[in-house]
Amino acid sequence: MSLKRIKKAAGILGNLLFPMKCPVCDNILNDQISMLRGRVPVGICYKCAKTVHYIVPPRCFKCGKQLQDGAEEYCTDCRDAEHVFIMGRALYEYHSIKGALFRFKYGGRREYSKVFAKEVVFYLGDFVRRVQPDGLIPVPIHTLRCLKRGYNQAGELAKAIGREFDIPVYDKLVVRKINTKPLKNMSPVERQNSLKKAFILGENVVKLSTVIIIDDIYTTGATIDAVAKVLLTLGPMKIYFVTLAIGEGI
Ligand SMILES: [Zn+2]
Numbered sequence: 001m002s003l004k005r006i007k008k009a010a011g012i013l014g015n016l017l018f019p020m021k022c023p024v025c026d027n028i029l030n031d032q033i034s035m036l037r038g039r040v041p042v043g044i045c046y047k048c049a050k051t052v053h054y055i056v057p058p059r060c061f062k063c064g065k066q067l068q069d070g071a072e073e074y075c076t077d078c079r080d081a082e083h084v085f086i087m088g089r090a091l092y093e094y095h096s097i098k099g100a101l102f103r104f105k106y107g108g109r110r111e112y113s114k115v116f117a118k119e120v121v122f123y124l125g126d127f128v129r130r131v132q133p134d135g136l137i138p139v140p141i142h143t144l145r146c147l148k149r150g151y152n153q154a155g156e157l158a159k160a161i162g163r164e165f166d167i168p169v170y171d172k173l174v175v176r177k178i179n180t181k182p183l184k185n186m187s188p189v190e191r192q193n194s195l196k197k198a199f200i201l202g203e204n205v206v207k208l209s210t211v212i213i214i215d216d217i218y219t220t221g222a223t224i225d226a227v228a229k230v231l232l233t234l235g236p237m238k239i240y241f242v243t244l245a246i247g248e249g250i
């Protein structure tokens, strides 16, 4: 059997064992219903898509956060902050998808990554192709946290997106040395301080010129900036990010 056939068979078996579920209602996806939405082969189901707030223009020129006023270029966060990354995009406004993200992160719903990756292809495909990254870098979690949860949700997401676009994933290039406390309820400065020494360069160091950092949620950008700083110790690099959700005060 050719490699292509083996991969296809493995894909079919995988879908039987772990059928694709709509991350919002957690029901098994019916391809035909999803297709009613348009060209998305499998994504968030038709019913739930109406309840999710997809980020649409006008967006913050830097972090992609939803802007209300088209005359503005930047969100309030980016007007005050100096970011290490060049620019980024997110799919959803955080509060409209938080239940799905919670299950993806803590509820063992690893398989949501496939659906989210399809959504990235459909809604952010142009952005990813324009950036032309030579690698995807998931935001790492600490080994202990990974053992507890069973997987790193950002890593699963990066792998699924990488498969869709055929971009390699470097999930050992940056590692999380310190198991930081949840950043929730911390001010932007506190977040930065907490993350200062959280990440270090890992093994398998490679020379990359353009990367996209992948994570599930973007709030102030402190985490993405901290990972970006570590990457820049390797030399000049164009750094972008893609996250599933973006929001303020989370
Ligand atoms: Zn649904």
Ligand SMILES: [Zn+2]
Pocket (backbone or CB within 6 Å): 060, 061, 062, 063, 064, 065, 074, 075, 076, 077, 078, 079
């Ligand atoms: Zn912004």
